[in-house]
Amino acid sequence: MKVSDNNIIDFKVKNFKKFKHFEMDNLGQFNLIVGDNNVGKTSVLEALLVKTNSNLFIEGLLHSLEIGRNIDVESNQNIISKFYVNISDSDIINSEISFSFNTIEQFKEIKIICNQNANLSKFVISINHQNPNIVESYVSKNNIGGNLMPNLIFSSNIYSSFSARTFSDKIYRYASKKDKLIKTLKILLPNITDLYPDKFETSSQTIYARQKDIDKAIPMQLIGEGSVKLLNYLIFMQFFSDQDRIMLDEVDNGIHYSKMKDFWKILLKSSVDNQIQLFMTTHSKECINYYKEALSELGEEFQNEARIISLNELPDKSVKAFNYNYERFSNELELGNEIRGGY
Amino acid sequence: MKVHFFVEGDADKSFMMALFPQLPPESIDILNGKDFNDKNILRIKEMFVLGKKVCLFIDADKDYDSRLEYYTDKKAEIGDYNLFLMPDNSNNGNLESIYEAIAKNTSFWTCFETYNNCIESLNYKRTLPKSKVYAYIEALRDNENSKDLFNKTNFPKLINQHFDLNHEYLKPLKDFVNSHISQ
Structure with missing residues (x-):
C-alpha cells in the first residue's frame, strides 16, 4: 500500500487548548482517537489543522470555534486567546503556541506568538530546522472565507x-x-x-x-x-485528495451498527485511494469493534497502517497518548479489556 | 490512588466481579494466561504511567515458591506491582481450589471425582478442574437460568448463588484487595 510522504509520523503541541504539552508518535494512515469526555480528543483534531499557510491555518481554527464549539468569533475580542492553555488574555502577549511534526520527508515547526493586540499574531514557520520564516497575520472574522472548507469535519456540520x-x-x-x-x-x-x-x-x-x-x-x-x-x-x-490529512470528529455518529463494518471499509479504502491520512474520534466501543472487523477483512496492508490512540489524563492533569497498533488493539478487544481510557 | 487489576482469564474476572462488586469491570484486565508477553507488559507499564497501583492475580498451581520467585524477579523489568498467588497467597492451588473450598454443596465434588477417575482410566491424562466448577453450577442451576449460563452477566450471579462468598477461606484474598482499594 502506498502512503503519502506527507503523512504525519509524530506530532507535538505545546500550550494549545488544554495541552501544556502533548505528543503522539508512531502514527499510521488511519488513526482512531478515543478517550473520556473532556480529555481533549477534539482539541487534538484542531491542533492537526496546523498548516504552513498561516491564513488557512487561522481560518481552520476559527471555523472550529464557530462550527464545532459554537463560539461567536465576531463578538469575541481576543479570539486567539481561546487557543492558549491556562493563560489569561492579559498574559498571552509574547507567549507562544507551538506545533511540530515529522512527516516521512520533513520536520516542520509552526509557532503562533501573540502580539500586543491579541488578535495580531506572528507565525514562525521552520522547516527542517532551517530559516524560520516569520509571517504576521490578523486574526478576525474576515479570516473565514465563504468557499473554503477546513479539513476538520464536525458531526454537526455534515449537511x-x-x-x-x-x-x-x-x-x-x-x-x-x-x-x-x-x-x-x-x-x-x-x-x-x-x-x-x-x-x-x-x-x-x-x-x-x-x-x-x-x-x-x-x-x-x-x-x-x-x-x-x-x-x-x-x-x-x-x-482533499492528495492533501495531507482529514479529521473527522465523532466519525460514527448516525451510522447504524449493521452498516458500520461496510462504512469503515469504504472510508479506509477511500483514504488510501485519495492518499489522505485520517484522524478520527469516537466514544463508541461498537465503532472500535467494527473498525477492527473491517481491518481484519481488508488484510495486512491496511492493518499495518491502523492505530487506536487512547488519550488518558494523568494525575497531574496532563494528557498522555497510548498508541495501539492493530495487533495490540485486536488482542485487547478480544480479551474484553477497555482501551478507551477514563478508567 | 486508583488500582488496576490483572487476572489470568475470563473465569477469574467473573469471580473477582462476584466477590468485589464495587470494582468497576474496566478496572480488571485479562492477561490471557499467566505468561508475560510484550503486549501485557506494555499494558501494565501504561497503568503505572497513569499513576495507578497494579495488582496481579496469578494461580500458584503446583509450585507456589517458584511462581513467587518468577513474578518477584519480573518486577525489576516491569514495575512494582502487587502480587497475589491464588488461592490464598501462601499455598499451591488455583482459582478452582477456591471454588472447591467455598462451594455450598460440597457433596457434588464426590460425584465429579468419580467422573474424573473414569476419564483418566480411559488414558486421557487430562484432569478437568475448570469443567468441575462449570458442571457444579450446571447441576445446581435453576431451570430459568439455562441460557448463557457463563456469560459476563450471569456467571457472577451464579457464583453468588452457589458459593459462600463469606467463607473464611476467602479472607486472604479479601484482605489483599481491600488493603489496596482502601488506600
Whole structure:
C-alpha cells in the first residue's frame, strides 16, 4: 500500500487548548482517537489543522470555534486567546503556541506568538530546522472565507452546502468520478441509481438521489443521516485528495451498527485511494469493534497502517497518548479489556 | 490512588466481579494466561504511567515458591506491582481450589471425582478442574437460568448463588484487595 510522504509520523503541541504539552508518535494512515469526555480528543483534531499557510491555518481554527464549539468569533475580542492553555488574555502577549511534526520527508515547526493586540499574531514557520520564516497575520472574522472548507469535519456540520458545491464542481462533471462514487455508495444504499446537484457548481445547495423503482428524485438528506454522512465523507476525500490529512470528529455518529463494518471499509479504502491520512474520534466501543472487523477483512496492508490512540489524563492533569497498533488493539478487544481510557 | 487489576482469564474476572462488586469491570484486565508477553507488559507499564497501583492475580498451581520467585524477579523489568498467588497467597492451588473450598454443596465434588477417575482410566491424562466448577453450577442451576449460563452477566450471579462468598477461606484474598482499594 502506498502512503503519502506527507503523512504525519509524530506530532507535538505545546500550550494549545488544554495541552501544556502533548505528543503522539508512531502514527499510521488511519488513526482512531478515543478517550473520556473532556480529555481533549477534539482539541487534538484542531491542533492537526496546523498548516504552513498561516491564513488557512487561522481560518481552520476559527471555523472550529464557530462550527464545532459554537463560539461567536465576531463578538469575541481576543479570539486567539481561546487557543492558549491556562493563560489569561492579559498574559498571552509574547507567549507562544507551538506545533511540530515529522512527516516521512520533513520536520516542520509552526509557532503562533501573540502580539500586543491579541488578535495580531506572528507565525514562525521552520522547516527542517532551517530559516524560520516569520509571517504576521490578523486574526478576525474576515479570516473565514465563504468557499473554503477546513479539513476538520464536525458531526454537526455534515449537511453543509460545501459538499453539494464540491460534488457539482469536482465530481458530477466527470462521469468516471460520479460512477465510482455511486458504485461505492451502493454498498450501503443498493437502490441508488443516480446523483445530481440541484444547481451547477458554486450555487449548488443540495444533492438529489434517484432510486430504483421510485420515480421522484429526493434530496440526499431525506435518505438518512448515515448515508449523507458517508456521501459527504467521500466527497470531502475527493476534495482533499492528495492533501495531507482529514479529521473527522465523532466519525460514527448516525451510522447504524449493521452498516458500520461496510462504512469503515469504504472510508479506509477511500483514504488510501485519495492518499489522505485520517484522524478520527469516537466514544463508541461498537465503532472500535467494527473498525477492527473491517481491518481484519481488508488484510495486512491496511492493518499495518491502523492505530487506536487512547488519550488518558494523568494525575497531574496532563494528557498522555497510548498508541495501539492493530495487533495490540485486536488482542485487547478480544480479551474484553477497555482501551478507551477514563478508567 | 486508583488500582488496576490483572487476572489470568475470563473465569477469574467473573469471580473477582462476584466477590468485589464495587470494582468497576474496566478496572480488571485479562492477561490471557499467566505468561508475560510484550503486549501485557506494555499494558501494565501504561497503568503505572497513569499513576495507578497494579495488582496481579496469578494461580500458584503446583509450585507456589517458584511462581513467587518468577513474578518477584519480573518486577525489576516491569514495575512494582502487587502480587497475589491464588488461592490464598501462601499455598499451591488455583482459582478452582477456591471454588472447591467455598462451594455450598460440597457433596457434588464426590460425584465429579468419580467422573474424573473414569476419564483418566480411559488414558486421557487430562484432569478437568475448570469443567468441575462449570458442571457444579450446571447441576445446581435453576431451570430459568439455562441460557448463557457463563456469560459476563450471569456467571457472577451464579457464583453468588452457589458459593459462600463469606467463607473464611476467602479472607486472604479479601484482605489483599481491600488493603489496596482502601488506600
